[in-house]
Amino acid sequence: MNQTAATTVLDIEKIRNDFPILKRKVNGQPLVYFDNAATSQTPQVVIDAIVDYYANYNANIHRGVHALSQEATDAYEQARKKIQTHLNAKEAYEIIFTAGTTHAINLVANGFRSFLKQGDEVLVSALEHHSNIVPWQMLCEVTGARLRVIPMTPKGTLDMDAFAKAVTDKLKLVFVNHVSNALGTVNPIKEIIDQAHSVGAAVLIDGAQACPHIKPDVQELDADFYVLSAHKICGPTGVGILYGKQEWLNKLPPYQGGGEMIDQVSFEKTTYAGLPHKFEAGTPNICGGIATGVGLDYMNTIGFDAIAAYENDLLEYATQKLKAIPGLIIYGTAPEKTAVISFNVGEIHPYDIGTILDKLGIAVRTGHHCTQPIMDYFKIPGTVRASFAFYNTKEEIDVFVAALQRAVMMLS
Amino acid sequence: MASIKEIQEEIIDEFSMFDDWMQRYEYMIDLGKSLPLIDPSYKTEEYIIKGCQSKVWVHAAMEDGKIRFTADSDAIITKGIIAILIRAFSGQNPQDIIEADTDFIDEIGLKEHLSPTRANGLVSMIKQIKLYAVAYQTQLNE
Numbered sequence: 001m002n003q004t005a006a007t008t009v010l011d012i013e014k015i016r017n018d019f020p021i022l023k024r025k026v027n028g029q030p031l032v033y034f035d036n037a038a039t040s041q042t043p044q045v046v047i048d049a050i051v052d053y054y055a056n057y058n059a060n061i062h063r064g065v066h067a068l069s070q071e072a073t074d075a076y077e078q079a080r081k082k083i084q085t086h087l088n089a090k091e092a093y094e095i096i097f098t099a100g101t102t103h104a105i106n107l108v109a110n111g112f113r114s115f116l117k118q119g120d121e122v123l124v125s126a127l128e129h130h131s132n133i134v135p136w137q138m139l140c141e142v143t144g145a146r147l148r149v150i151p152m153t154p155k156g157t158l159d160m161d162a163f164a165k166a167v168t169d170k171l172k173l174v175f176v177n178h179v180s181n182a183l184g185t186v187n188p189i190k191e192i193i194d195q196a197h198s199v200g201a202a203v204l205i206d207g208a209q210a211c212p213h214i215k216p217d218v219q220e221l222d223a224d225f226y227v228l229s230a231h232k233i234c235g236p237t238g239v240g241i242l243y244g245k246q247e248w249l250n251k252l253p254p255y256q257g258g259g260e261m262i263d264q265v266s267f268e269k270t271t272y273a274g275l276p277h278k279f280e281a282g283t284p285n286i287c288g289g290i291a292t293g294v295g296l297d298y299m300n301t302i303g304f305d306a307i308a309a310y311e312n313d314l315l316e317y318a319t320q321k322l323k324a325i326p327g328l329i330i331y332g333t334a335p336e337k338t339a340v341i342s343f344n345v346g347e348i349h350p351y352d353i354g355t356i357l358d359k360l361g362i363a364v365r366t367g368h369h370c371t372q373p374i375m376d377y378f379k380i381p382g383t384v385r386a387s388f389a390f391y392n393t394k395e396e397i398d399v400f401v402a403a404l405q406r407a408v409m410m411l412s
Numbered sequence: 413m414a415s416i417k418e419i420q421e422e423i424i425d426e427f428s429m430f431d432d433w434m435q436r437y438e439y440m441i442d443l444g445k446s447l448p449l450i451d452p453s454y455k456t457e458e459y460i461i462k463g464c465q466s467k468v469w470v471h472a473a474m475e476d477g478k479i480r481f482t483a484d485s486d487a488i489i490t491k492g493i494i495a496i497l498i499r500a501f502s503g504q505n506p507q508d509i510i511e512a513d514t515d516f517i518d519e520i521g522l523k524e525h526l527s528p529t530r531a532n533g534l535v536s537m538i539k540q541i542k543l544y545a546v547a548y549q550t551q552l553n554e
């Protein structure tokens with residue numbers, strides 16, 4: 001899509017009006033929210049959906065015969081279908097609601113305990129968030145499988161030659177994020193999935209950072225698992241989505257025991273419910289699931305192509321502006337990246353920059369972004385990370401750059 | 413030597429001269445820059461307090477019944493607050509340090525940096541200062 005055309009397609013003023021939080025002031029200054037990679041803001045339609053649920057049809061689902069329970073069940077299952085359509089999953093029951101991306105990853109990691117043995121290898125990328133490293137380390141400790149790492153290049157991309165060499169008969173599982181949270185790198189997941197499948201290994205894609213910018217097609221990608229968070233796509237916190245291929249979800253043992261996930265229970269033997277209920281023990285986050293669907297509808301109405309093009313425009317604009325600041329180094333310069341800029345200025349500590357920016361009403365993330373291996377690679381304590389969403393503007397970038405220059409002057 | 417309370421009052425007085433946060437922060441950054449806080453031989457893993465955001469090193473030594481603290485951080489604003497804390501607590505009796513509070517940080521408008529969720533090592537640093545004081549007080553009592 002033509003980028004300038006896309007810019008004019010988005011009615012930014014209208015979009016910004018959809019987000020009440022964007023009107024607030026922080027430390028006396030108008031809020032500039034550039035921490036979208038941590039969580040997206042919530043449009044009024046999603047807030048309304050949450051209120052509507054509790055005001056009008058709050059009930060437990062899948063078991064009541066009464067009207068409220070039926071309405072709540074319908075709305076919840078409708079949300080599952082919306083997600084199925086969004087990801088282009090074959091079946092709605094391949095979509096499992098979880099408490100978040102981390103929970104979804106742990107559900108899969110836990111399930112693979114029964115499939116791995118000593119001598120097997122699992123492969124994780126050097127660009128992963130701690131939440132996509134630690135569960136696999138725990139899995140390897142229990143099973144005796146070996147955890148190997150796909151290394152990173154100085155540009156912040158994956159070393160695909162090294163990856164190809166690691167694809168052997170021993171390889172059973174690969175975990176890689178679609179987009180790196182610290183650097184914004186878009187990884188070649190289709191290539192990774194195809195190569196891993198050539199030796200029969202399963203692949204889990206962590207889509208938490210990709211989902212606000214990219215609409216994935218899980219069938220075309222042929223991903224075995226794809227996980228994402230509702231709160232990155234204008235939905236509420238506390239809701240994650242696990243897509244799993246039917247074959248895998250049937251094979252994986254349940255993660256938690258409880259109500260809803262059973263077929264028949266006696267003290268001698270319990271048989272488990274079918275998909276997706278097998279993985280949804282207990283009363284789920286009903287309201288959260290429904291609101292997730294509303295958030296997704298909101299973003300799809302704007303359109304992911306238009307969103308990506310607009311954000312890319314912001315990314316290029318901000319990158320050019322930031323590059324003009326003496327001593328500023330951008331980490332992660334992959335040719336394909338989402339609207340995330342991770343940087344440092346000279347020897348100034350990211351915490352100091354973040355503190356001054358906050359005083360000026362600007363929300364950025366500072367620190368190691370739960371990616372210590374990446375920070376170790378660049379030999380830095382952390383970075384300042386500015387991440388943009390479709391409701392941000394070039395004017396906000398100007399405010400941010402001016403504030404950054406002021407901070408640098410104070411701190412140099 | 414002035415008491416901890418007196419020093420804290422002094423610091424509050426100094427900060428009351430500033431009209432806005434910018435001046436306060438500039439002053440703190442200057443404090444952070446001007447103080448050679450810790451002997452480099454103590455900037456090791458043994459003396460480090462890890463925060464997710466910035467690191468802090470603290471060392472304590474007993475001289476004539478008083479504790480002398482030295483400390484450092486890799487972030488300058490954190491270092492500025494350390495300079496203020498050191499000024500208040502270093503050279504004091506262990507018992508006085510144990511009993512002292514840190515409310516003056518709130519009064520000079522820097523409370524947010526002492527939030528436990530800020531992960532800049534400062535909260536742990538104050539805890540560490542108190543622990544040193546408890547340890548030295550125990551030695552004195554023996």
